[in-house]
Amino acid sequence: MAVPVLDRPHTEAVWRRWALPALLLAFLLLPLVQVVAPDQTFVTNSRLFQFTQMFMLISLASAWNLTGGFMGYVDFGHAVFFGLGAYGTGILMAHGWGFAPALIGGAGVAAAFALLIGYPLLRLKGPYFSIAMLGTFVAMREIVRVSKGLTGGGVGLTLPPYLNRPLFYYLTFAVAVLVVALIWWIRRSEFGSSLVAIREDEIGAEMRGIHTTQHKIAAFVVAAFVGGIVGGMWAYQNTFIDPDIVFIESRTVEMVMISLLGGLGTVVGPVVGAATIYWMRDVVWSNLLDYHLLVEGLILILIVLYIPRGIMGTLGDRSARGFADLWKRSPPKGDDE
Numbered sequence: 001m002a003v004p005v006l007d008r009p010h011t012e013a014v015w016r017r018w019a020l021p022a023l024l025l026a027f028l029l030l031p032l033v034q035v036v037a038p039d040q041t042f043v044t045n046s047r048l049f050q051f052t053q054m055f056m057l058i059s060l061a062s063a064w065n066l067t068g069g070f071m072g073y074v075d076f077g078h079a080v081f082f083g084l085g086a087y088g089t090g091i092l093m094a095h096g097w098g099f100a101p102a103l104i105g106g107a108g109v110a111a112a113f114a115l116l117i118g119y120p121l122l123r124l125k126g127p128y129f130s131i132a133m134l135g136t137f138v139a140m141r142e143i144v145r146v147s148k149g150l151t152g153g154g155v156g157l158t159l160p161p162y163l164n165r166p167l168f169y170y171l172t173f174a175v176a177v178l179v180v181a182l183i184w185w186i187r188r189s190e191f192g193s194s195l196v197a198i199r200e201d202e203i204g205a206e207m208r209g210i211h212t213t214q215h216k217i218a219a220f221v222v223a224a225f226v227g228g229i230v231g232g233m234w235a236y237q238n239t240f241i242d243p244d245i246v247f248i249e250s251r252t253v254e255m256v257m258i259s260l261l262g263g264l265g266t267v268v269g270p271v272v273g274a275a276t277i278y279w280m281r282d283v284v285w286s287n288l289l290d291y292h293l294l295v296e297g298l299i300l301i302l303i304v305l306y307i308p309r310g311i312m313g314t315l316g317d318r319s320a321r322g323f324a325d326l327w328k329r330s331p332p333k334g335d336d337e
Helices: 008-029 034-037 045-070 079-094 100-120 128-148 163-187 190-200 201-205 210-238 251-261 269-287 292-306 310-316 323-327
Strands: none
Touching: 008 163, 045 163, 045 190, 045 210, 045 251, 045 269, 079 128, 079 210, 079 251, 079 269, 100 128, 100 210, 163 190, 190 201, 190 210, 201 210, 201 323, 251 269, 251 310, 269 292, 269 310
């Protein structure tokens, strides 16, 4: 029996006009449940903290996907920008800066570092770039560890404690929405089309007149700035940072897994992947404490084996799933195509 094909323009209109605004409105109103019904047990501070972590994962994975998915440069050291943002924010706040200017300053440090290393490292390709970024990540962790006068070294830094779960919820939610919107705009722009062209055939992109070096560095700096913003928010919410909890390899692995699961090179893929990974981990950990890592590993292996293009990549292949096309459009063709 043939699967009926949904009317794609109608499906897109429904999601644009109703489903997506309804979802955003639900997230906006969620913390208010505490005010309306303080005795309920679903929307607690712990639950808001969980959503905060999910929103930060969405932002991080979306930033990584800009270079790893759109541009095709797999970055195994992307967490270095998270760490620089965290330490930049922490150091500036320790010198009397307010949270907002310190957050922007910390993200600026991460972006400036990306600009500094972008030109030499982005000339490398394939595994050479990936290994170089991993080496940069490890080197920066050790530099932070030995710079005791500035960073506190292995002792770490303590930030002014400020526990406000609704505030952090709205802050991380707003950043996640803005980051996804930015990635969506980039994907539909000429800049995004150029990044995809670089991924598919960098030499061919150069022959068509695309300044590949400038495009790669620009995408690299944008991704680093987003990583720095998330690192600064994480540091302020955690109130304490040290090299071992900020510069941790598993954070980059998390970004890669989320992007692959959701759909590499798609806009909404990191959103779906982050939500899936985070809540799957929460459920597995709470029910299978002694075996949760084993179960997570098996589930991810099955996903890679049977959904190699990720959730959104797989849905995009099915004509009955017009929703995926809203986010995964082909780049606009130029005059020379």
